[in-house]
Amino acid sequence: MNSIATSVVNIFKNKFSAEPNIYYSPGRINLIGEHIDYNDGYVMPAAIDKGVYYAIAANGTDTINFFAADFNESLSITLKEVTKSDSWKNYVLSVVNEFVLLGKTVNGFDCVFGGDIPRGSGMSSSAAVEGGLAYALNDIFNYGMNRVELALLCQRAEHNYPGVNCGIMDMYASINGKRDHVILLDCKNITHEYFPLKLDGYKIVLLNTKVHHTLASGEYNVRRKRCEAGMVVLKKELNIQSFREIKSAADVELHKDKMAPEVYNCCKFVVEEIARTQKAAALLQQNDVKAFGQLMYAGHEGLSKLYDVSCPQSDFLVALAKDNDNVIGARQMGGGFGGCTINIIKDEAIDDFIATTTAAYQKEFDILLEAYVMQLSNGTEKISA
């Protein structure tokens, strides 16, 4: 067990004088396919070696006791009192609520959790929190739900109390990850394939802008509404049911005058990004990492100019990457408005790239950049009982 897991377990033993079950629930990266999980697209995420650890045990009462180690905050309530709250509490309580809505019998439990995913960084700390608790409760109370059902439950949980109308990508990737593999997730049919990630001499590095995207969660829902508004027009005009059926952005352009400009831009991006992700999956299987990287740059351009979810800090970091021959692909990752950029960098150039980028970023924005070299991990799992 690593030091975070050990600390979570020690806190649990001190607070509750019992032996917990221990679970790991990872964050995720996304190589390509942004904002298309809720538009019937394909996305290419992977679970990572940063995540949330849970120590948890049934307590034989009707009370649930949480301790959020990263916030140094507790919450004790009876099961009858579970309702919408705020901050971290919304994520855990919403998961409990979803089990109740399914008619599952939730009994009292004690729970300590904490992790190392920087919050608001676009690595899905919220999905890791939700998925870890859902997986643990399914295990200790024997609900018999499978991983896909748990991911869908977590998505509903995120829609419900926190109020973010997210797609399925984050929770699916967190729960279904596989070490050293990326997931090609079909978000329409909710099925996936794994690909081994072979980057031959390159690594994935995240650069954290430290601009916290959580502040802009309202904007996420706005983007979703724009796509829905566009779909109303496109369904009628193109006789299709889903963005996936649209052959090219030229078909969307034919109906540009029937949509608000920002709605048109979002629809154009979605159609292009769905095509990019399918192409990217083929390139990855052919080990053509360089061509894959070019698609990442093109994706960022669309996120910034069409979908309008970037920010000056992310644009700055991607521009620096693009100017550097050792970085073969980069783009803003996740919901947007900051968070991390994801970069594919030649092994021997990583240290130098991080150093020069950190200095330039500090000079431009007076913010100290953080960089993480990523490893791909298994999805949510029990570490020990």
Ligand code: GLA
């Ligand atoms: C957030 C959401 C995901 C997805 C991404 C953008 O992470 O939770 O469902 O839409 O943004 O790709």
